[in-house]
Amino acid sequence: xxxxxxIPQYQxxxxxxxxxxxxxxxxxxxxxxxxKQRPGGHPVFLIQLVKxxxxxxxxxxxxxxxxxxxxxxxxxxxxxxxxVGTYFCAGPGAGNNRKLIWGLGTSxxxxx
Amino acid sequence: SAVISQKPSRDICQRGTSLTIQCQVDSQVTMMFWYxxxxxxxxxxxxxxxxxxxxxxxxxxxxxxxxxxRPNLTFSxxxxxxxxxxxxxxxxxxxxxxxxRAFFGQGTRLTVV
Numbered sequence: 001x002x003x004x005x006x007i008p009q010y011q012x013x014x015x016x017x018x019x020x021x022x023x024x025x026x027x028x029x030x031x032x033x034x035x036k037q038r039p040g041g042h043p044v045f046l047i048q049l050v051k052x053x054x055x056x057x058x059x060x061x062x063x064x065x066x067x068x069x070x071x072x073x074x075x076x077x078x079x080x081x082x083x084v085g086t087y088f089c090a091g092p093g094a095g096n097n098r099k100l101i102w103g104l105g106t107s108x109x110x111x112x
Numbered sequence: 113s114a115v116i117s118q119k120p121s122r123d124i125c126q127r128g129t130s131l132t133i134q135c136q137v138d139s140q141v142t143m144m145f146w147y148x149x150x151x152x153x154x155x156x157x158x159x160x161x162x163x164x165x166x167x168x169x170x171x172x173x174x175x176x177x178x179x180x181x182r183p184n185l186t187f188s189x190x191x192x193x194x195x196x197x198x199x200x201x202x203x204x205x206x207x208x209x210x211x212x213r214a215f216f217g218q219g220t221r222l223t224v225v
Contacts (some may be wrong), residue, residue, distance in 0.1 A: 033213060042216040043155070088154065090214070098143055098208040104154045106169055 002027050003093055006103030014111050019076040022107035023089035030092055032065055032072045033100070038085040046074075046087075079110050114139055114207050118217025125195055125224050133220045140185035145206040145214075146178070155204065161188045162222045179212035195224045 003026045013019055023032065031050045035043040047056055049065035049072060056063045062075045067111055086105040093099040113144050115138040135144065143162055147155040159167040160206055165175045166178040181189045192199050 031212065033118060035214070042219045043214070045213050048211065048213060061158065089159045092212055098212055099145070099157065100208070100212070100214055107152070 002094060002101050004014055004101045004103045005091060006089055006106060008066060010107045010109070012109045013079050015081060016078050019079050019083070019108055020064050020076050021071045021087050021108075022090075023074075023103050025070045025091050025101075027094070030069075033090045034072075034074055035088045036085050037088065037105070041085075043088060047096070048082075051104065053105060076108075079108070081110050081112050084108060084110050114209050114215040115214060116204055116205060116207060116217040118220060120181065120220055121218060122221040123223070124201060125222065127224055128194055130191055130193045131195065133205070135217050136185045137207055139209075141207040141209060142185070143208055144178055144182065145190045145208065146180065146190045147195045147204040147206060149204060151202070152223050158183065158190070158203075171194075177214050180183050189200075192222065195222075197224045200224045 005024045011019055018064045031048050034046040035047045036046055037043045041084050047063050052069050053067045054065040060077045064073045072089055086107045089103040090100040095099050115137045117135040119134055143160055145160055147153050148158055157170050158173045159169040159180055160199045161167045161180045161182040167179050177193055179191045200223050203220045206214050208214050
C-alpha cells in the first residue's frame with residue numbers, strides 16, 4: 001500500500017545548529033504537507049507544497065518538494081529551543097476521500 | 113482554518129468500561145477523522161466519519177469497539193468500548209478543509225487501569 005517514509009526518527013542538536021528531516025513517498029503526490037507537534041500538543045499545520053520543485057520559506061524554516069513530487073524536506077536554520085517537537089510530513093491517500101498518509105515523524109530535541 | 117473543541121482532554125478509566133469523546137467544529141465539514149496516537153509515535157487513522165452515513169473503518173479497527181456518531185456537519189463522537197489497558201493512548205479528531213489541510217482537536221489522553 002501507499003507509504004510515506006520519514007527520516008531520521010530522532011535528532012538531537014545544539015541550539016544554533018541546523019536540522020533537516022526528509023520525507024519520501026512510495027507514490028507521486030498531488031501535494032505534501034508538514035505539521036509540527038509540540039510535546040503534549042496536537043499536530044499543527046505548517047505548510048502545503050503543491051508544485052514540482054517548489055521551495056517555500058517561513059522565517060528559519062525552508063520546505064522543498066522534489067521534482068518528481070515523491071520526496072520533500074524541511075530544513076531549520078539555526079535551531080532554537082522553541083523548535084522542539086515532532087515534525088510530520090503527510091500526503092493525500094489514493095482516491096478522493098481526503099485521507100492523509102502520515103510519515104512516522106522526526107522528533108527534534110534542542111540543547112540550549 | 114477550523115477550530116475544533118475536543119473533550120474530555122484526559123481521563124482515567126476502569127477496564128471494561130466505555131468512554132465517549134466529543135468533537136465540535138466551528139464550521140460545517142463533510143468529513144471528520146478519528147486518529148489514535150501512541151506516545152512518541154505517528155498518527156494511526158481509526159475511521160472516517162461522514163454525516164448521514166456509516167463511518168469507514170481502517171484495517172484493524174471495528175465498529176463494535178469504536179462506534180462513531182456523526183449527527184450533523186459540525187459534531188462527531190468516538191466511543192472506546194469495553195476498554196483494556198491496550199487502549200491507553202491519545203485520541204485525536206481532525207477535519208480536512210481548504211485543499212486537504214488537516215486541523216486537529218486538542219486530543220484526549222486516555223489511561224485505562
